[in-house]
Every structure is written in structure tokens, then in C-alpha cells.
Amino acid sequence: MTPILNASGCLDALTAPEIAQSLDAFVTKTVTPLPREGNPPPRIAEVECGMLNSIGLQNPGIERFLAENLPRLSALGVPIWVSVGGFSAPDYTAVCEQLDDRAEIETIELNLSCPNVEEAPETAAELVAAARGVTSKPLYAKLSPATWDVAESARAVAHAGADGLSLVNTIRGLALDPTTRRPKLARGAGGYSGPGLRPIALACVHVCAAAVDLPIVGMGGIASGDHANDFVSAGASAVALGTVLFADPWAPARIRSELEHEGTAAVTDRLPIGRRSVSSPMV
């Protein structure tokens, strides 16, 4: 059965423990070295076929996360993936170092692609290499779909030591107030997610599965067992739920039962992947 996770930042296991326990692994909201208040509100807006968010990595920082959140998360009895973020390679290594010896953490996901904060100057591969140097935990690289050739990014992070890929993060979008024609979100643009992101995410999974031999957590607008099967067919070995959790907290159990009913797409059902034909840039 295809494992079902949540997308980072789309579920708080401490306010909705029974939903977290319905997942095969819980992925935390991104943790940074220092506490962050996040971006000013308004932070979300619904748009056609999806939503925009600009939360800005609000989190308690690694010290408080380890002292207060992690003990409560590990008590839930569900495997814990910690999403790690930062603004430079030393930020990533500082957090990963502190997670490395915590047995209750199964996997580290490197958030290399948040569209709502300043980006680190290093490339995704450089950040993966830096994290690889300080932890033996499995490292998943979460990549942006907003790149000319995501397969090239996938090859680079694989070479740098990533153990898996999380595909994809949100893609930057803008919504204007119909009266004022000013941005609806305080920060201007935000990350676009939901049904409109799904074909984009599916294409990224498809080309990356052909480019690298790493497990892929597919995500982006998945809202049904059928959608999940699409991602498996394209090359994902697990799926993560994001925006659908906002509308339906019990989506993990529903999608799992849909997969049981329909059957998970078998590996043999996967799309034939013509390397050149699909890895050329699409616009």
C-alpha cells in the first residue's frame, strides 16, 4: 500500500493528533535555528483551482522544538519526519546536527524551496551536501517546481547525498483584491497549492523518477485515491497530502480506503518513461 504522509506545514499533529496518527509518517512544519514569527497577515487567499499561502516559516526554533514539541510528537506513535529550513548552509547544518542523535526522528526533509522567505545563497545541492556532512539520518530534498529543469536539480541533490526527493513545494503566485487591485496577501505573492498544482507536480515526479534512482514522495493537489495512483504511476513511492487537509482533515483515511478499493497502481503499471522525450524543458 502506498504510504500517505502530510505535506510539511499542512497539519499540526499537536492540535489534531488523531489525524496525524492516521498517516504513515508525520512531517513537521519547517524548523529553523531561531524562532520565527512568520509573515504578517493576511497570509492566505483562495484562488481559482487552489489557494495561496505566505506563512513565512513561523516556528518555535530548534531549541524549543526539541524541548517542547518533539517529546509530544514522539508520544503519538507515528514516525516523525522533521522539515528543516534556513537562510544559509550553516542554518541547515545547525538544525540537522541537533536532530542527528534523536532516535525518535526517522527522516529529515530539507525544505530547499520555500517561496515565501528569502532564499539561501547556496544551491539545493550545496545545502544537501552540507546537511549530509552532519547527519546520518535519511535526507529528503524538497524541491521547487519553479525551475527550468527539475530533473537536473534532482540529479544534483542525489549526487550531493540525498536519500529521497519530496516533490513538489508550492509555486509562487499572486492574487489581487478585485476592488483595490492590491495584493491580497500582506507579503504580496504566496505559494500556490491545490488542484491547479497537480499536473505540474505530476510532471516533476515523472521526469525526476526517470533522472534519479531515489524514492520520491509525490505531492501537489492530491485529493483522492485516483490522484494518488497517478503519482505512483509517474514514479512516486509515497504521497503527501497538503491543501486537501484544510478542507477535509480526515482525507488520509478516505484516500487510503479509496486506494484499497481501487487498488494501488503497481510498479508495472508505471508510465513508460522516455528519458529525453520527457526531460526536455516544458513551457
Added chain:
Amino acid sequence: MNARRERVGVLGCEPVGAYTLLRLERGGLEPGIPGQFFMLEVPGRVLPRPMSLCQAPADELSFLMEPIGPGTRALCALEPGSAIHVFGPLGNGFDLDVARPLLVAGGIGIAPMPYVLDALGGDAPAILGFRSDRHAEAAASLLPGAEVVVEPRFVTELLPDEPHDVLACGPEPMLEAVRALVPSAQLAWEAPMACGYGACYGCVVERDGHYVRLCVEGPVLKDAA
């Protein structure tokens, strides 16, 4: 979570002045504490909409809204016999264990007040402000005993001099004005909300110098910073 999510039938949409009262079957949902809210599925939209409960007659839950955007317009157009998912009750409602309650509402902020009044045993004064006579028509059917003003007059003009336990809901400038006059007031705030249960961190408001989730800490806040 104590909240449930259920698909419930639509009983009808009734015009109330400029507003619409959406009446739903209650199903197995609890009405909760006045001031709490429910997330209402909107057919054809990605996100549900947060609505405070207006009335809780037997076997029903009803929600008052103004059709101003794609979500509320779709909700106000629901046909009897259709059904939507409803998730709740969510958040923290009003503390009704008070000596001298006074209900204060502006515009669509009247929405939770009929249920508040009902929970108080039907015996509390109410003062209401609206931006037009057509909006003010809602008062007569929802809170018949209330004192009403229409812009350019503001509801704060009606605040009595003697101390009351103010329970208020309305637009942000009104709540700020009420808080300035009655610092102890319980205020029901509003914010764009994606999930309603603490998952998205979208609905934050500033409180004591920090951003807190209105859906978890509120929507009713007392002594907000």
C-alpha cells in the same frame, strides 16, 4: 478534536434583509458554545468557509451570511435537498458566565448573537449597528428587542455608561473602538481561514507581540493586545 465533520442536508436559504440565513440539518453535529464556528464546504471551491452559528433550533443549524464573494454567493445559492460537509464546532466561544451581559454587534457581526441570546435565556440587552437600512432589517427578525443605529451613526454611541459584560462581534474597526471604551469586552474576531483547526497558520492575529492562530486561540478573545 471534539469537532466532527459530517455531510448534512440543506433545508433552505432565506433572505433576512441584505443577508441570507442558510438552514442546514443538524445531523450528528453539536451546536457548541455561542461564538464557536463551523467550516462549511462550498461546492466548486477548494476551501471551506468559517461561519459562526446563528441559530440552533431542534435538529437544525443555521448560519447568517452576506453574499459578497464567490464562497458566500455559492453558499447562499444552495438548493433545498442538496448537501454539504460541515466541520465543527471549532475554536473558543464566548464566556457566558457573566453578571450583566450586553450584546454588541456591527453588520454581519450580528450572526452569532441570536444563539448567544438564546444561551443566555433570552434576557440580555443588545445594541446593533448597520451600514444601511436594508442591512438593519435583519435586526427585527433576529434580535427584535435590540437598539439599532445605521451609519453614519456608530454602535459605540449606544454603549451605556454603567458597566456591562460586553460580548461583541463585528468589523475590526468596531471591535477596536469597543475595546478602547470597554477593555474587558469579549471580542469575536474574523480572519481569512483555510482549515479552522490549527493546521495552516493562515489566520494569525497579533497578541502579546506574537502571532497566534485565531482558530485555536479565538475567535473570541478577551483583553487582546
